[in-house]
Amino acid sequence: MxxxxxxxxxxxxxxxxxxxxxxxxxxxxxxxxxxxxxxxxxxxxxAWKLITVFPTGHAYGIKSNNGVEMLLHIGMDKFH
Structure with missing residues (x-):
């Protein structure tokens, strides 16, 4: 609120x-x-394939069947 x-x-x-x-x-x-x-x-x-994993496990590279690549970043910080 x-x-x-x-x-x-x-x-x-x-x-x-x-x-x-x-x-x-x-x-x-x-x-x-x-x-x-x-x-x-x-x-x-x-229709996506995992192609990269960062050693820390907080980010992943994925690729679609039509060749588009995307980086997914997972925030690891806590919010108060």
Whole structure:
């Protein structure tokens, strides 16, 4: 809620790729499936292939079937 607003604002999150949304309970990684890092969801991309993973695990390069490449960067900082 903003300082002067009376209604909570909606948050819209748009995925950078088309894919199947998977609830965290169904994700194979235990850290995510047990929600150790909190609530969320996973997206299994359609027509994209993983081509690069940064050693820190915070960024991934993906490539579509038509040759478009994208870098997905995952922010690792906590907000208070």
């Amino acid at each position: 903003g300082l002067f607003s009376k209604k909570p604002k909606e948050l819209e999150i748009i995925a950078p790729v088309d894919g199947e949304v998977i609830v965290l309970d169904k994700v194979e990684d235990e850290v995510f499936s047990q929600k150790i890092l909190g609530e969320g969801l996973a997206i299994k991309p359609i």
